[in-house]
Amino acid sequence: MKNILYLLVVLLVIIQFIPANLPELTTNNPNDLLVNNPDIPEDVKLILKTSCYDCHSNETYYPWYSNVAPISFLVSRDTKVGREELNFSDWTSYKKSDMAGILDGISEEVSEEEMPMKIYTIIHQDASLSDQEKEIIVDWADAFAESLFN
Secondary structure, three states, X not given: OHHHHHHHHHHHHXXXXXXXXXXXXXXXXXXXXXXXXXXOOHHHHHHHHHHOHHHHOOOOOOOHHHHOOOHHHHHHHHHHHHHHHOOHHHHHHOOHHHHHHHHHHHHHHHHOOOOOOHHHXXXXXXXXXXXXXXXXXXXXXXXXXXXXXX
């Protein structure tokens, strides 16, 4: 049993030298949703920044544990996948039809409590959405999608 414990400690130390390749952090994002849509209500902006932007923008905040393997590998993967699905920092590069689809997806994912992900809200409890916040995001996403074609 002692040998297994030593082996685990050695493996844990060794994997610290494997780079996680965390996605790049960029704070200058001229194509960002919030930069290009100043009329988005403040409560929606706050919810998006608190509950969505870490995985779905280039403005990811990496806490200390995101540099510790094997957690760093999970953070890297989840951020890359999140940005591939939706990157608010690239908002103006999407076609209107894609924007509408994304907004519909936001409405659906939030309504079905699939976003933000449960594993994320366990550690980031402030990212959990109350029923009122869910309603605010769903209503905003639906109205914003509709306004794209008016």
